[in-house]
Amino acid sequence: MSHTQTTAAYTGGTGFSELELITPILEALETEGYSEPTEIQVRAIPVLLAGDDLLGTAQTGGGKTAAFVLPMLQSLSVARQLERTFDEPPAAPARGARSRRNRRDNAGTRTAHPERLAGLPRRAAEAARPTALILAPTRELAMQISQSVSAYGARLRVRHTVVYGGASKNTQATELARRPEVLVATPGRLLDFVSEKKVTLEDVRYLVLDEADRMLDMGFIPDVRRLVAMTAQKRQTALFSATMPREIADLAAGILSNPVRIECERGSMRVEAIDQSVMFVDQPDKLALLMNLIEQQQMYRAIVFTRTKHRASRLARALNKQNIDSDAIHGDKTQNARIRALEAFKKGKIQVLVATDVAARGIDVDSISHVINFELPGEADAETYVHRIGRTGRAGAVGSAVSFCSRDELGSLRAIENLIKTPVRVDRNHEFHFEVPAAMPRPASNGRRSPNPPRPGRARGRGYGGGPGRSARAGRG
The missing domain is CATH 3.40.50.300 (P-loop containing nucleotide triphosphate hydrolases)
Known part of the structure; x- marks a missing residue:
């Protein structure tokens, strides 16, 4: 009990x-x-x-x-x-006795304190x-x-x-x-x-x-x-x-x-320290939205989550082709390759780390600017969302977590919102947005505001709230 x-x-x-x-x-x-x-x-x-x-x-x-x-x-x-206190040796014997004892010890017939070999x-x-x-x-x-x-x-x-x-x-x-x-x-x-x-x-x-x-x-x-x-x-x-x-x-x-x-x-579901938002976007448009987001929010150290190993590798290659230094970690990567990718990410040599959920467990990197859910966890695995976004906003810092949600992922979003007991703020300020059917039930707001609520009057597709003074290529070295 x-x-x-x-x-x-x-x-x-x-x-x-x-x-x-x-x-x-x-x-x-x-x-x-x-x-x-x-x-x-x-x-x-x-x-x-x-x-x-x-x-x-x-x-x-x-x-x-x-x-x-x-x-x-x-x-x-x-x-x-x-x-050690209870294992102190006895007082030293007479010289002759010590000599005889040492000879016996050296012969392997007696060892006074074998614990000293620990x-x-x-x-x-x-x-x-x-x-x-x-x-x-x-x-x-x-x-x-x-x-x-x-x-x-x-x-x-x-x-x-x-x-x-x-x-x-x-x-x-x-x-x-x-x-x-x-x-x-x-x-x-x-x-x-x-x-x-x-x-x-x-x-x-x-x-x-x-x-x-x-x-x-x-x-x-x-x-x-x-x-x-x-x-x-x-x-x-x-x-x-x-x-x-x-x-x-x-x-x-x-x-x-x-x-x-x-x-x-x-409890573990407290995520108010993280600025969460969701962007409704069809699956074919997610890559374009991701690249826009990395540039416009000036992401210098971001983790992007996918649901499959194949998509993680493919996404990392696509980002590298756009001169966004990236690497992927997943179960098919060798241990040495995963260690190299993590070390490069920690040192700022790569800007984006694309990861599957299992491979990301144990990532301990300070100052992760953003977590992006390129794909949401399945409806039965909503708790994974909390594990993912917990990579940012650590030790009292305010982090940012952005989720891409396609039409066939609406059920996953509903499961996540039911778990954390608050709706995730919808960011409509991008060119790929689609409106969610009104029939989709979402939990009522619990009265808490996100640390960085959206500002009114922003231009469509711009102004994602990234920090000032750093380009998408910042933070390297």
């Missing part, structure tokens, strides 16, 4: 030092340029440091990774110090025994979490590695042989290594399931249940999900013990 935190609304102003984090972690945060925690961090870190289980509902981009990585690293560090790799045939396990639905998200573990734990010398599909198993097996304390993994690849006896989970005392709703979408829940059953019975578990469908609630009830439930920013 869970209980929900009823703390006052988060207003900011709390520093990391007030969260009782240890000095090495505070120094790592300062090195990374973080000075003030986000809402999910302020609310989750004390709960996890206290040893409680946690069920967290938080929208994408709110600093969720640090919310579970920081307390996990601190708990591991404290536990390690306690082990930092050395075991034989390859011996299974890794991680103490902390973080499960993520996609390789991109797993890699991003692993990078966070490395950055935040830089002064703690925590051994960690990441395993995921689509990469060399031999290389990952070599890393597992180094006995990581923290293991980040996708469910499928981890099950492979468990079946091959490369890793055992019976020592896992800290368990995190990140983006559990996306694991549900991808069919991983049976694998997750199998993996969780392999971990220690006495463990601390945290589950994070942007949404809470019945299947995830059932999973949480089965693996969490009296968890504290945290719902940040009134």
